[in-house]
Amino acid sequence: MRLSALLTVPLAVGALLGGAASPAAAGVGGVTLSNADNGRTLTVQSGTDLQVRLAGSRSAHATWTWSPPTADDPEVADRVAALTSEDGSAMADFRMQEPGTTGITAYERCVPRAARACPHLVVLWKVTIRVQDDPAR
Template structure:
């Protein structure tokens, strides 16, 4: 029984060591979801967590408000997926790679239908992520 317990503990510590964590920091990775309403928010994440950003564009009065693909300010977060869709939505997934602080940003811009004019407005979106 004691040998089995040691084997299980060593197996649980191995993935943590692969991410630069000591065994006492070993934990399950989490997925953090962020949307339009999270603008200005700060979140805390652990090493190996995924952060999913889904921003929703919209069309109104001949104007389509579109988001840029979210980006990270530093190597603390590595973008693993990202893109935009014709309806103005944008999404990205980031993996936490290092301890530290990073920001995820995107911008919303107007795209007019034929015969319409857009206001000269760019709306920023930003979330601060602290990885520990």
């Protein structure tokens, strides 16, 4: 089985089971964000693990594919893993480090199939993460 096929199932399951994170404060543990969380602002504690799971889409003419999510400030949100798959999905895992504010961004673009064309369009996905000190540390 190809690596992309192996990654596609966990991405799809993660997107379905992960749900949307609320903009309320989240404690140390895990937070999962998906396509639906675009534009959100979250407050989390340092030490929180954050997962981003973005689902791509395919049509007969093209695949809308995501770039791996990145943090604007890696001192605040350290990316520890990132993958993309052939179906256009992307994922990244972050560990919240220092107190501060950072954006996490990804870009979706159209990749045409042979003899097809795509619009010259890039879609931005962005969340803002505020990291606070963990009082238990």
